[in-house]
Amino acid sequence: MSRYFNIFFWEYDFYKPQLLWLLLVIPVLLFFWEFLQKNRTGQLKYANSEKEQLAYSVKWVRYIRWGITSFYAFSMACLVFVFAEPYNNSIDPPKIDYKNGIDIILSIDASGSMLAQDFDPNRLEVAKRVAKKFVDSRKGDRVGLVVYEGEAYTACPATLDYKLLKEQISAIEPGHLEPGTAIGSGLGVAVTRLRSDSLISKVIILLTDGSSNTGPEPLEVAELAKAKKCRVYTIGVGADGMAPTPVNTPFGVVYQNLPVEIDEGVLKEIASATNGKYFRAQDEKSLEKIYAEIDKLEKRKMEDQHLAAEPPLTLFPFFIWSMIFSLIAWGVQRLKFKLDD
Known part of the structure; x- marks a missing residue:
């Protein structure tokens, strides 16, 4: 029963919090009320002003008046909380079902530059390691895998078989496809692998360390993703500056320090067009944080869509206490001061 009389306002949220500014008006009203009471005479049984009452050694009258004023203040404060429309989510928290409705496709760049060693041991191995941790964090979501270089293929359709x-994911290696970085192809194949009957969310996490140099135009494919209501999170992988990168030569593969060239502008536009977000990973730790943030973003979107209705108003506690405080103040006035009619 205590929850029905709970007026600990810090435990509530309010639909109209701007009305709480009215609390600042209460001290002003009480000041004028007290000023008028001090200067009124002849109405109360203890007639004349408060100063004259004190001269007759009735000091307790002042404390009773302060008590009455305080109870009226509490009553008005409770009414302000009523007008601000309080609600308490902790009483009946929404039941969120994470078992159905989300399809996620990981689209991972496997081009030769992903073997650059600015990550330990290289970008691709770190991307694979962190992607597998992300898969382990999912609960009941179908997750699939697209791999791309100069072209793209589906390594695993969306599945619950993690x-x-x-x-x-562990089997991803460069060199199995045409060389190059076809971001548009990686995104396009991912879009086709997302089921049209996904109920809640269709998500693509596209990871690359470079810029598109072959295949379809990425921004055109992004419009297709948008039309199919797919949200795309893009991740640019690579440290700032130069990175030891494998280069094919007549004498075999050698590592040379080459500049990190991520087309962040295109990746940002892809994310923006599909209501996603762009991230930059400069080391393994930052990449883990990115996947963790994506995980939180998607869970939050699920919760938002599972809330069938707004939480109910919780007006009763504040209203009933407003009445109680008012009745106490009024009753003390009638019993102790015997107001004249």
């Missing part, structure tokens, strides 16, 4: 998916 063991199989992680095996496919």
Whole structure:
């Protein structure tokens, strides 16, 4: 029963919090009320002003008046809280079902530059390691894998078989496709792998360390993703400056310090067009934080869409206490001061 009389306002949220500014008016009203009471005479049984009453050694009258004023203040404050429309989510928290409705496709760049060693041991191995941790963090979501270089293919369709998916992630290696970085192809294949009947969310996490140099125009594919209501999170992988990068030469593969060239402008536009977000990962730790943030963003979107209705108003506690405080103040006035009619 105590929750029905709970007026600990810090435990509530308010639909109209701007009305709480009215609390500042209460001290002003009480000041004028007290000023008038001090200067009124002849109405109360203890007639004349408060100063004259004190001269007759009735000091307790002042404390009773302060008590009455305080109770009226509490009553008005409770009414202000009523007008601000309080609600308390902790009483009946919404039940969130995480088992159905989300499809996620990981689209990972496997071009030769992903073997650059500005990550330990290289970008691709770190991307694979962190992606597998992300898969382990999902609960009941279908997750798939697209791999791309100069072209793209589906390494694993969206599935709940996370063991199989992680095996496919581990198997990613460069050199199995045409050379190059076809961001548009990686995004396009991912869009086609998302089921049209996903109920809650369709998400693509596209990771690359470079700029598109072959395949379809990425921004055109982004419009297709937008039309199919796919949200795309883009991740640019690579440290600032130069990075030891493998280069094919007549004498075999050698590592040269080459500039990190991520087309962040295109990645940002892809994310913006699809209501996603762009991230930059400069080391393994930052990449882990990015996946963790994406995880939180998607769970928050699920919760927002699972809330069938706004939480109910919780007016009763504040209203009933407003009445109680008013009745106490009024009753003390009638019993102790015997107001004349």
